[in-house]
Structure formats: C-alpha cells, structure tokens
Amino acid sequence: MNNMEKVFTYYDNHASATEGLYLDAVLEASEKWLDQPSAVDLQDPDKEEIRKGIQLALLKGLKQSTQAHHQMTPDTIGFLIGYLVNKLLDSTQPVTLLDPAAGTGNLLFTVLNQYKGSASASAVEIDDVLIQIAAATANLLELPVSFYLQDALRPLPIDVVDAVVSDLPVGYYPDDEVAMDYELMAPEGHAFSHYLYIEQSMRYVKSGGYGLFIVPSRLLTAEGAEPILHFVKEHKLLRGLLELPSSLFADQRFAKSILLLQQPPNDNFVLPDVLLAKIPELGNATAMQKFFDKLSTWMEEGEE
Numbered sequence: 001m002n003n004m005e006k007v008f009t010y011y012d013n014h015a016s017a018t019e020g021l022y023l024d025a026v027l028e029a030s031e032k033w034l035d036q037p038s039a040v041d042l043q044d045p046d047k048e049e050i051r052k053g054i055q056l057a058l059l060k061g062l063k064q065s066t067q068a069h070h071q072m073t074p075d076t077i078g079f080l081i082g083y084l085v086n087k088l089l090d091s092t093q094p095v096t097l098l099d100p101a102a103g104t105g106n107l108l109f110t111v112l113n114q115y116k117g118s119a120s121a122s123a124v125e126i127d128d129v130l131i132q133i134a135a136a137t138a139n140l141l142e143l144p145v146s147f148y149l150q151d152a153l154r155p156l157p158i159d160v161v162d163a164v165v166s167d168l169p170v171g172y173y174p175d176d177e178v179a180m181d182y183e184l185m186a187p188e189g190h191a192f193s194h195y196l197y198i199e200q201s202m203r204y205v206k207s208g209g210y211g212l213f214i215v216p217s218r219l220l221t222a223e224g225a226e227p228i229l230h231f232v233k234e235h236k237l238l239r240g241l242l243e244l245p246s247s248l249f250a251d252q253r254f255a256k257s258i259l260l261l262q263q264p265p266n267d268n269f270v271l272p273d274v275l276l277a278k279i280p281e282l283g284n285a286t287a288m289q290k291f292f293d294k295l296s297t298w299m300e301e302g303e304e
Contacts, residue, residue: 007053
C-alpha cells in the first residue's frame with residue numbers, strides 16, 4: 001500500500017472496530033495517532049498524502065451523516081483555489097488566511113499545502129465534532145491554524161487577513177437579530193446565509209486583500225440577486241466570477257462558481273475589468289493552459 005492507502009486503512013480499521021458514528025471514530029483515531037506517532041507506519045510521507053488519506057476516511061464518514069451541511073469540497077476545486085491564492089498573494093511575505101465555514105478543514109488544508117510561501121490561518125466552524133476533527137488533522141499535518149468554535153456571523157476574535165477562502169453554506173440564516181447588523185439583511189423574512197458570509201468575510205480582509213468563495217453559479221444573476229450584486233458593486237469588491245466545469249456537478253441546478261472579490265487597496269481605487277470566465281473541463285490540457293494564460297494576463301493588467 002502507498003502512504004495514502006495506509007492512512008485510510010488505519011482510520012477505517014479503527015472505525016470498524018469501534019461502535020458508534022464513523023466520524024467520531026475518525027476523531028478518536030486522529031487523537032490516538034497524535035499520542036502515538038508510530039501508530040501509522042509511513043515511508044517518507046508528505047502532507048498531501050496524509051491529508052488525502054484522512055479525506056477518504058472523512059468522505060466515508062460524511063456519507064453516513066444525516067446532516068445536509070456535512071459536505072466536503074472536492075480536491076479539484078481546492079486545487080483551483082490554491083492556484084489562485086498563489087497567483088494573487090505575495091509569497092515573499094508571510095500571509096494570513098481565513099475560512100469562516102471550515103467544516104473538517106479540507107479546503108483550507110489543501111490551499112495551505114499548496115501555498116509556496118509562509119502562511120498561517122484561522123478557521124471558524126459551529127459544529128463541535130467537525131472542528132475537533134479539523135484541529136486534529138491540522139496537528140497531524142503540522143499546519144499553523146487557529147480554530148474558533150462559534151457562529152461565524154457573530155464578531156470574530158481575529159485580525160484582518162490577506163485572503164478568505166471558503167465553500168459557503170447556502171440557505172437561510174435563522175438568527176434575525178444577528179443579521180440586523182448586516183447590509184444584506186433581507187427586508188422581509190430570513191437573510192441568505194451565503195450573502196451574510198460574504199459580507200462578514202470581507203470585513204476581515206485587509207486593504208488590497210482577497211475573498212475567494214465557492215458559490216452557486218447564478219449567485220449574481222438569479223431572480224432576487226439584486227442585493228448581493230449591488231453590495232459588491234457599491235463597495236468596489238467584484239473582480240471575477242469563474243464558472244466551474246459542469247462535469248463536477250451531477251445536477252446542474254447545483255453548479256458552483258468561484259467568486260473573486262478584493263478589498264480596494266486605497267480610496268482612489270478604480271475597479272479593473274471584471275473577469276467572467278468558464279473553467280474548461282480539467283482533462284482538456286490545452287484548454288486549461290489557455291485558461292491559465294488568460295487568467296495570468298488579466299491579473300497582470302489588474303496590477304498595472
């Protein structure tokens with residue numbers, strides 16, 4: 001077995017020998033591994049092999065979960081976000097990241113493992129089991145991540161960051177009292193949680209910093225999208241919307257895109273051209289290279 005398979009087998013065997021929920025067993029196995037580093041016999045592993053092995057175990061556990069929000073961002077999307085972070089941020093300086101809807105941390109860890117410079121991060125999650133799993137995984141991967149168990153739409157005990165990366169939860173936010181502090185609170189009924197996450201996230205992004213969000217593809221064009229479209233335009237935030245390949249989604253009603261926002265670096269900032277593009281099918285190497293070339297050209301023009 002390769003290292004990734006060894007990691008998955010370790011978790012799966014532990015879960016099979018344990019009564020109760022698979023996700024709880026994953027957490028127990030991680031804590032045991034942290035206490036006994038020799039519990040898994042690996043040959044010169046890298047962080048990605050360990051992350052992918054844990055990810056396989058988590059995917060199996062999440063399939064048994066009854067909570068709809070227990071989903072994991074596919075690696076394909078995580079790698080694209082990581083590519084963008086590497087292109088956008090200055091790798092010669094230490095940077096800070098935030099994921100306000102971290103779940104098990106897989107997206108954040110994928111980006112951190114890819115990043116070419118020095119990076120630390122904060123992760124916020126309201127589910128106590130998921131954040132414990134994420135914290136244990138970060139320790140196993142030796143990644144510098146601080147975790148906060150709380151509602152991310154309440155004030156966060158963190159400083160501003162260079163970039164937010166997040167696969168946003170989509171739906172309605174039930175706490176109208178908290179939502180009243182947001183521009184994107186709905187005039188009637190509950191506010192959209194993904195709208196509020198975007199507004200909250202950008203509050204914690206420093207001048208010139210970025211927000212990279214996985215959102216419904218029709219976020220800015222769907223019926224009733226006027227509030228979020230007005231918000232990103234009024235605050236000069238919108239830099240791009242990159243539609244993910246349709247093959248990633250079995251049901252096109254749930255297709256996703258990467259929304260790229262940027263805090264204006266100064267008061268006189270003139271918003272560059274917004275990049276609207278569809279990411280090609282990932283198996284088409286020629287089309288992907290053309291896409292990355294177009295992306296690089298657009299970024300260079302935006303820096304001028």
